Amino acid sequence: MGRTSDARxxxxxxxxxxxxxxxxxxxxxxxxxxxxxxxxxxFYYFFESKEAxxxxxxxxxxSRQRRDWSAVLDGDGEPLxxxxxxxxITEAAQRAGQQTCGTVSGCLxxxxxxxxxxxxxxxxxxxxxxxxxxxxxxxxxxxxAGERGEVDVxxxxxxxxxxxxxxxGQVLFAKLFNNTGRLDALWxxxxxxxxxxxxxxxxxxx
Amino acid sequence: MGRTSDARxxxxxxxxxxxxxxxxxxxxxxxxxxxxxxxxxxFYYFFESKEAxxxxxxxxxxSRQRRDWSAVLDGDGEPLxxxxxxxxITEAAQRAGQQTCGTVSGCLxxxxxxxxxxxxxxxxxxxxxxxxxxxxxxxxxxxxAGERGEVDVxxxxxxxxxxxxxxxGQVLFAKLFNNTGRLDALWxxxxxxxxxxxxxxxxxxx
Numbered sequence: 001m002g003r004t005s006d007a008r009x010x011x012x013x014x015x016x017x018x019x020x021x022x023x024x025x026x027x028x029x030x031x032x033x034x035x036x037x038x039x040x041x042x043f044y045y046f047f048e049s050k051e052a053x054x055x056x057x058x059x060x061x062x063s064r065q066r067r068d069w070s071a072v073l074d075g076d077g078e079p080l081x082x083x084x085x086x087x088x089i090t091e092a093a094q095r096a097g098q099q100t101c102g103t104v105s106g107c108l109x110x111x112x113x114x115x116x117x118x119x120x121x122x123x124x125x126x127x128x129x130x131x132x133x134x135x136x137x138x139x140x141x142x143x144x145a146g147e148r149g150e151v152d153v154x155x156x157x158x159x160x161x162x163x164x165x166x167x168x169g170q171v172l173f174a175k176l177f178n179n180t181g182r183l184d185a186l187w188x189x190x191x192x193x194x195x196x197x198x199x200x201x202x203x204x205x206x
Numbered sequence: 207m208g209r210t211s212d213a214r215x216x217x218x219x220x221x222x223x224x225x226x227x228x229x230x231x232x233x234x235x236x237x238x239x240x241x242x243x244x245x246x247x248x249f250y251y252f253f254e255s256k257e258a259x260x261x262x263x264x265x266x267x268x269s270r271q272r273r274d275w276s277a278v279l280d281g282d283g284e285p286l287x288x289x290x291x292x293x294x295i296t297e298a299a300q301r302a303g304q305q306t307c308g309t310v311s312g313c314l315x316x317x318x319x320x321x322x323x324x325x326x327x328x329x330x331x332x333x334x335x336x337x338x339x340x341x342x343x344x345x346x347x348x349x350x351a352g353e354r355g356e357v358d359v360x361x362x363x364x365x366x367x368x369x370x371x372x373x374x375g376q377v378l379f380a381k382l383f384n385n386t387g388r389l390d391a392l393w394x395x396x397x398x399x400x401x402x403x404x405x406x407x408x409x410x411x412x
Contacts, residue, residue, distance in 0.1 A: 169375030
């Protein structure tokens with residue numbers, strides 16, 4: 001990730017906040033610098049372009065999110081409990097964002113996928129890598145649950161992709177309706193998509 | 207929808223195509239007029255602002271899509287067959303778009319939700335109405351399947367929302383990976399989310 005400094009961190013934090021609230025295309029470098037409290041010359045010292053900044057924001061966000069996902073998914077607990085924790089931390093993060101900003105800001109990667117993936121090839125490739133990595137992490141847990149006979153899926157990769165797709169879809173509606181309650185369905189839907197038998201939460205499907 | 211003319215239709219068609227390929231924020235009125243082959247004065251004769259144009263593009267697209275969804279979902283066939291047709295026409299539409307543009311353009315409403323919903327309140331409200339109408343249409347079919355004992359869901363509204371969320375999530379990934387094959391999972395996932403017993407496609411879950 002190269003050099004770091006207080007100014008660089010301030011630019012990254014301001015850019016992430018602005019991208020989350022207003023999208024990428026609508027932003028100008030001058031506005032980002034103003035929000036970060038740094039002169040425009042500093043910007044180009046750290047980033048060669050607005051696109052380079054977007055990639056750095058994406059990498060920074062994924063670095064934090066991967067650590068959070070890993071702490072939950074790579075633990076020692078029961079596989080399905082770990083998956084449930086993933087949805088809980090997702091809902092908690094969206095709720096925290098809503099309390100800070102007044103609106104649910106959604107998933108930075110999903111937002112940029114729909115805004116930019118057909119325009120900026122470097123950003124598309126980075127987002128593909130990140131979502132593939134998310135699917136890898138989820139798939140490992142699905143496979144562990146499969147080995148224990150707790151889920152019934154024909155293909156663990158497809159199943160993991162469907163779980164991440166359901167997550168992105170529900171986060172989209174949480175953002176549109178500014179309602180984190182839309183995320184309440186994630187766990188039951190995860191069980192359904194995995195052909196899993198719910199344990200305590202609901203009576204077993206006959 | 208007010209007055210129509212050839213120029214208005216050309217502006218709408220150019221705007222939809224540009225919004226699908228580049229998003230809304232990155233576009234300027236001059237560029238839209240150039241693509242439509244109309245003078246800038248014409249634009250402001252028909253639309254008072256770029257946001258008014260976006261709303262007209264959304265309404266026009268939903269008018270066509272609602273007709274297509276209605277033709278499939280409100281028919282006389284078996285409820286689950288009608289739901290399956292919905293996913294088939296969605297995949298066909300994305301494939302056709304990919305053949306025309308070279309890339310999967312995704313769902314116009316989903317794209318604008320993630321790009322704009324926290325910036326333009328009129329657009330947010332319109333998109334909420336459209337997605338609520340989609341959920342209404344899907345819910346009616348889920349309820350019919352429920353009356354026949356073909357699905358097992360605790361709440362038809364939540365189930366319909368989850369189906370539309372799964373659709374948006376998978377379309378997001380079809381766009382990111384420029385691969386309509388990502389939509390192949392929709393039908394099996396629909397059955398799983400509805401607690402439905404697949405008929406011919408796969409062995410019944412034990």
